[in-house]
Amino acid sequence: MRTSYKVILAGLGVFGLIQFIPRNHNNDPELEKHPLFTDYPTSHTVENIIRFACADCHSNHTEYPWYAKIQPVSMWIDHHVDEGKEHFNIDAWNTYSRKQQKHKIEECIEVIEEDEMPMKGYVKMHERANLTALQKKEITLWAKGLIDSMGRRN
Ligand code: HEC
Structure with a gap:
């Protein structure tokens, strides 16, 4: 058998x-x-932007694409989800202190x-995470409002 075939077989x-x-x-x-989304009025538009652009890596529920079943892609995705959740998990919101919430x-x-964010590689594979300037504005305005409302409460 030719060496190149052996290499291909070993690879497989x-x-x-x-x-x-x-x-x-x-x-x-x-x-x-x-x-x-329970702390401050959040429109469906903002909820959906976060669901479609952030929640796969920053919540306790990932919508896995079919290729997530294939290694080494799975390891790569798992790593992003683990790390993403460690930095910020929208479902762990109530476990953060006010100070942490504000910082996040x-x-x-x-x-x-x-x-x-969302990560470039993710955006390439998920068209709906490719945020328009308007969507970015909507989400940052909402975030600023949330921070203001926290300031008032403390
Ligand atoms: C494909 C997975 C993925 C998506 C989608 C994603 N993130 Fe992340 N995010 C990560 C990872 C991994 C990290 C930690 C490593 C890093 O900072 O690059 C992170 C870090 C962060 C951090 C902490 C940054 C810091 O300086 O420590 C914030 C805040 C954040 N993401 C917000 C968002 C928001 C908001 C969205 C949606 C608009 C989003 N992410 C979408 C994976 C993701």
């Missing part, structure tokens, strides 16, 4: 074997109302205004 073998690596299931049922919302404004 490894690909086959890594399929057995277990993947995460960030699969809590999606909440009708995410805790983040300030960070949200920053990452959206600087086009750091």
